[in-house]
Amino acid sequence: MSARPGERQKPKIATVSLAGCFGCHMSILDIDERILDLAKVVEFSRSPINDLKKFDGRCAVGIVEGGCANEENVEVLREFRRKCDILVSLGDCATMGGIPALRNSIPLSECLETAYLDGPTVVNPLGRIPSDEEIPLLLDKVYPCHEIVKIDLFLPGCPPSAEAIFSALTGILGKSRPDLPYELLKYD
Amino acid sequence: MSETLESTVRRICRSHGGDPTRLMDIARDVQDRFGCVAPAAMDLISRITGAPRVEVESLVSFYSFLSRSPKGQVVIRLCDDIIDRMHGYHRVARAFSEELGIGLGETTADGKISLERTACIGLSDQAPAALVNEVPVTELSTDRAREIVAGLREHMDPRRLVTRSGDGQNAHPLVRAMVRNNLRQVGPLVFSEQVRGKAISNALAMSPAEVIRAVKNARLRGRGGAGFPAGMKWEYARASTGERKFVIGNADEGEPGTFKDRVLLTELPDRVFAGMTIAGYAIGAKEGILYLRGEYAYLRPYLEAVLAQRRSDGLLGPKVAGKNPFAFDIRIQMGAGAYVCGEESALLESCEGRRGDPRNRPPFPAQKGYLGGPTVVNNVETLCCVTKILEAGPAEFAQHGSTGSTGTKLLSVSGDCRLPGIYEVPFGTPLAEVLRLAQGEDAFAVQVGGPSGQLVSRTEFTRTIDYENLATGGSIMVFGPGRNLLEIVHAFLEFFADESCGYCTPCRAGTAFLLRMVERIAAGRGEPADLARMEELGLTMKAASRCGLGQTAANPVLTSLVNFRPVYDALVKEDPEGFRRSFELDKAVMEAELLSGRRSKHAGIEKGGHR
């Protein structure tokens, strides 16, 4: 990490999946061989792509997939906010809550009971709702990221296309406002 | 029981000709008779009138005076508007609640009395006010609330709550309301001396085109809010082809803080009806409708009597007497508690027996209105002006006011002033002068034009009341020093969120979002970026809403953001780490903590100020 004097350090990118399905990350990988071009100009910090679990320094860009469904999501998102200059909400789950937010109109207790006790496909001989210290507590509802921290850029789509992600990233890294043509913006 | 239901619904439908376009009247009558329009009654109405079942349901679900589940024999509707809140609404509501042993929106166990809240009922100058069934009760106190409940428990007759009638025609045997006119300043036009029938005989001595020219020469603009030139509207309607044309008097008066139409209907109904008749002559209409808001139902028997008198005097009916006799008659259409129905195209929907969803325009009502016929919709006050113009001539009318805004304007002044009531002032009168007359000079803010108008600060008090400057349908709400700005804005947003018909997203969702944002800011959890966000959202609502309601619903926010910026600035704060100050982790995990019986690892240890 220590850049030799005189050598310009590559900007870092961090990514994370909160209450998402990893589909948005698959879409990041869909930029295919262009990831090599990207790797020339950036370095991946904490990300499922390189399996790095902790930040290894301040990042230029943080990319967040998924909204916040539990307390851990909130903590992670806040850490991203602290450590990233520009924070991007990637995909409909991050920007609007997406599929997980379908539970927002149903009381939490009912969600848990259906998932663990009463649902037609549930096999749960102990008849208990899992509650372990290791399991983060659920929030009352699923929040889009911008309701938890300040978000600088929103990239809609479920998932946003690789094209959109690549254009957005090169735009940000080129310090220009990403120019996303209408066809690349999809609200699903 | 179902036998009685069936025969009664049948009788009610028959009394309205089994006509599906009269569903409003049918539903209102069923509601009056049974305390609700139950699903079984809707089935019957649909079967008898041929209206699709879903339209009956949709109508009943839309209007606040109609309900599918039973209400008490007596319904007490408390006006819960900012003006009433300033005058002790909360205390009065609590007294009613305690005395009845029920909360707002509930009915006593014996099914006798329901307690509800409602938007402005047009009595802001005698707040706190309420309707007990159709009977208005004014200047309520906690003692008075207890008396009312005791009285009702004894006799269940709202009319017996009226111990003393108000002034003028409020004391008329067919009105007998405790309402007062509070007519503080009488101007030279609307409230001037009149000779009954003279305007009509003058009009009928002219050709319809000449009548329109007179209205144009007087440069009369609509008094209902939008200020559209009346003569031009009439001309369009006259030029439009249609076998049946219509004139509608808009007496929906739903803009909170407006009550001048109530006083006009009480004191000058003849002028209103004369104006409608003249409009009918001018555009070639034979039929008129007065759309009377449900809250003013107490005036209906009296207004019907005035109409009957006009018929027997030859001022209405198959042969309205004059040089060019013509046929014209007026019926009264009752509303049922929906602000948006004052919007002219929603009003037409309502008159045709549907929910009050505004229509797309074009076509405009003047081209294709009630039952598809060319229709002129004018405000009650506009119609009174018409009568004056035809009585005294356009020149006399236009000599008052200013060039772009001729004539006088009736202002309904309420709130923190010593003399609330009606003021007829010439257009061009500075707001400061109005405040002086009403003795509310120490105001820190005035809402001009009701919630859909503008909230102005002291530096703006020199501005004049006219279409070019401070336009208003008549509502002037005065807020004295010490009133909470955000509370005022919040109350107005609540009103719009309640009254949005829900058709377009910018209005339906926008009002709800703004409401939440204002709540956050008031709670000290706003950020500077929120102010920009509210502005942006407000402008989107203005640009993308279908009708005037959504287009103006953000005005309380937009105008107060401009005129009272320091108040907002003092309440918002940036979070140094870029966290949203509106999100409270400890609240968000509370339910899960309760369900799991363990404490959150993250909440509570949040740094400074968040817990």
Ligand SMILES: Cc1cc2nc3c(=O)[nH]c(=O)nc-3n(C[C@H](O)[C@H](O)[C@H](O)COP(=O)(O)O)c2cc1C
């Ligand atoms: C939400 C909404 C409510 C309205 N309420 C009323 C009302 O209660 N009375 C009224 O005269 N006009 C009301 N208007 C204005 C009418 O649409 C219409 O412009 C007016 O009745 C025309 O009459 P005028 O030209 O004589 O003013 C309302 C408009 C909107 C958008």
Ligand code: SF4
């Ligand atoms: S936006 Fe779509 S692809 Fe992305 S995490 Fe949500 S569901 Fe998955």
Ligand code: SF4
């Ligand atoms: S703007 Fe509001 S009130 Fe008007 S049509 Fe749209 S949703 Fe209905």
Ligand code: FES
């Ligand atoms: S009657 Fe209460 S504010 Fe108008």
